[in-house]
């Protein structure tokens with residue numbers, strides 16, 4: 001068959017258009033899939049994600065209580081540095097207006113002034129800190145969703161501190177050792193120049209124990225467990241009461257809940 | 261050929277001067293060749309791997325353990341003889357060995373001051389022996405930040421990571 005120059009040009013144009021259309025269609029299909037992606041995990045059983053629910057109603061019964069924070073400091077060699085610029089925090093008390101700024105009212109102010117309101121790293125579903133870390137020193141553990149840190153790998157660039165919307169990370173501006181009253185030899189201290197934060201007691205979980213704060217609370221105010229298991233303590237606590245999460249509108253998917 | 265004796269003796273002196281650093285080093289090495297006096301654990305006869313392997317590759321093994329524990333949550337080490345150990349510097353290694361009489365002595369002898377394990381990891385024996393001087397002064401009231409900052413300068417210059425611990429500074433360089 002003889003093909004004219006005009007036919008040839010027409011055919012080439014049509015094939016380019018067709019190829020383009022196929023690619024566009026494939027891209028649109030992929031985008032559609034990711035838009036309806038389930039919250040976590042991909043099909044089958046939902047992915048395990050450890051979570052915590054802190055019952056502030058119980059905390060309010062014990063003004064000035066800081067047993068969970070003390071237990072954490074002792075377990076993880078967290079230094080007590082008075083200078084707020086150098087302070088190191090794993091689990092700490094914050095004012096209600098700072099934790100839930102949009103929920104603040106005259107009543108919350110009255111109810112929460114002077115009563116403990118523990119906050120900690122939220123081990124987010126989509127941790128901003130992990131996205132920015134240039135060294136892989138912090139990552140989300142796929143087995144249980146803990147946002148882990150490898151202090152050997154942290155170069156102290158503090159990107160993660162800027163990225164975390166909850167101020168859950170602290171930088172060691174000074175050697176922390178002199179500020180630790182009793183060093184627990186079983187857990188490392190940190191050195192000057194690295195960032196640290198709550199690790200959901202990964203080392204205690206590995207030994208089959210509960211997190212130190214959970215164990216220390218005399219009021220059993222902290223429920224801990226797998227949020228994908230409806231019978232876990234955390235799910236039972238959350239399904240029985242109303243709870244808040246910090247800044248969920250940011251899309252980080254925090255996994256620490258406060259029962260108010 | 262009258263100057264032969266001068267020429268040869270001059271050459272001999274020249275060669276001697278040229279090679280004297282080598283002779284000096286040899287003599288020194290001979291004098292210092294006493295191996296470090298390592299104190300071996302009294303309660304054990306066998307390490308987690310044969311001595312030859314540990315001597316050559318303990319650093320690689322520690323790095324592997326570190327990756328396994330921190331990154332893979334894998335704490336179980338099966339030794340070559342089938343024994344199970346916990347992958348832990350503090351519990352397993354220091355459970356038998358003394359940091360000061362084993363690790364430090366060999367590292368000082370070989371001049372290996374690189375690894376900064378002890379910036380963060382703790383020596384339980386050392387902690388049991390007493391609190392750090394800084395902690396004491398802090399508890400006595402009035403911990404001086406300037407002092408604490410100053411105590412870091414030797415660390416920066418000599419890269420001796422444990423300069424804050426008196427015994428170790430006395431023992432010279434520490435791993």
Ligand code: SF4
Nearest residue numbers: 121122124127129164
């Ligand atoms: S709370 Fe902050 S540090 Fe913790 S996982 Fe979320 S973004 Fe990261």
Ligand code: SF4
Nearest residue numbers: 133154155157158160
């Ligand atoms: S400070 Fe450390 S953990 Fe944070 S982003 Fe930098 S390297 Fe990563």
